């Protein structure tokens with residue numbers, strides 16, 4: 001048995017994943033760990049999926065409601081979705097099988113601001129939480145738990161659940177101990193107090209989770225890597241987007257709005273976010289900080305080079321190579337990284353106070369700056385809005401980034417009207433595509449439209465957008481935000497009908 005389980009009572013509860021999964025009953029609500037592919041339970045979800053499939057084969061109904069921190073992996077979201085065992089999923093996913101089930105109408109999905117989920121569960125909107133399944137990297141002698149590579153909503157799930165199943169994963173570095181900051185000061189209104197972080201490097205909590213050992217029904221030992229995706233070198237569009245951003249930062253420093261160390265950075269996941277970090281490493285900026293959700297490869301590189309002096313997040317989202325590098329050198333990052341609960345890493349109060357520069361991906365934006373981050377052609381879920389709304393609404397500057405066209409040019413990512421709104425025009429300050437950067441601050445809707453067409457639209461769609469805009473200016477019933485209502489979503493319909501948004 002692993003030396004990582006130091007509590008005698010909990011050592012006695014070590015069992016197989018199959019035995020542990022037997023504690024999870026049909027029709028219950030389960031809170032699992034996991035955030036952008038890190039720190040999710042590696043064994044119990046698979047065993048549960050097998051149990052569910054066997055029940056279905058016997059003609060029995062077996063489905064659960066599933067809450068996490070954010071996305072997990074094919075061994076968890078994928079396997080549970082495949083088994084047909086998920087009735088309801090919150091707050092975020094990015095797994096192809098789960099996505100297909102959601103879009104086929106077989107799984108109810110509630111796409112939620114990542115800082116909001118814990119409080120809504122505390123408030124009882126989802127009913128009681130029956131079981132928490134949480135990966136940790138060790139159990140201490142006094143029963144406190146050392147978190148693993150993500151903190152997410154684990155504190156709340158451990159507090160709220162009637163029963164707890166722990167997975168102790170010896171693949172996670174033992175050196176993670178001391179890296180986390182778990183805040184136990186949250187309360188529901190009217191008892192809420194200010195969250196006293198005034199610098200991204202502030203620690204206000206403790207490095208361990210509390211959990212009543214009497215609630216722990218099972219401990220499962222694992223030795224399995226996180227879902228570390230291969231690193232993709234940045235493509236041309238991502239590099240161009242990153243270059244526009246770094247040039248803009250220089251401009252803002254010159255204008256006196258950002259200081260030489262800019263303001264704390266938040267950057268989403270994916271290629272563009274990595275490219276932004278790579279451009280910053282090449283730039284003259286040094287000693288920056290990040291107050292963000294996930295630490296990607298690009299951030300580790302930026303920490304190594306001194307471009308970033310520290311980063312605060314709730315999880316890692318690393319490639320296999322970067323995860324190996326990190327695990328072999330955790331000690332060297334200990335004073336530069338903090339992983340917090342997601343209600344704190346994404347806290348709107350802190351995002352506003354610290355003055356974050358929030359950079360997030362999007363699917364499409366419209367002429368007036370409304371942004372769709374989630375819905376393909378207005379009806380199909382891609383991933384979810386994740387933390388983008390937590391950061392964008394309260395940011396000092398909120399940036400949304402995308403290539404100007406998708407699907408080989410058949411989709412324009414700048415459209416007359418977005419087919420779904422995640423971020424309203426009021427929360428979007430700057431749009432960036434490989435074509436250029438549109439600074440929308442201080443502009444009225446009609447001024448924004450001119451700028452977005454000129455700076456961000458793909459050349460293949462610029463005339464088409466200008467034509468729509470010109471006609472809307474003449475024919476719209478109101479001239480504050482001119483639209484041709486019968487035509488505003490026709491680009492999406494044309495794509496669905498013909499496979500391209502281009503006019504014949």
Ligand code: 0RQ
Pocket residue numbers: 036070071114267268269270271272293294360361362363364373374376377382383384385386387388403405406407411412413
């Ligand atoms: O599909 O791979 O089938 O071709 O959408 O597009 O360009 O690879 O972009 O991986 O950066 O994801 C918004 C989804 C962008 C992401 C989104 C198609 C395109 C491709 C993906 P294919 P790309 P990315 C912090 C913040 C919300 C969560 C968030 C996201 C696929 O950034 O999920 O911000 N954001 N979290 O072809 C139809 C369009 C399209 C389109 C692209 N306009 N219409 N399809 N695609 N544009 C992190 C967390 O919260 C965890």
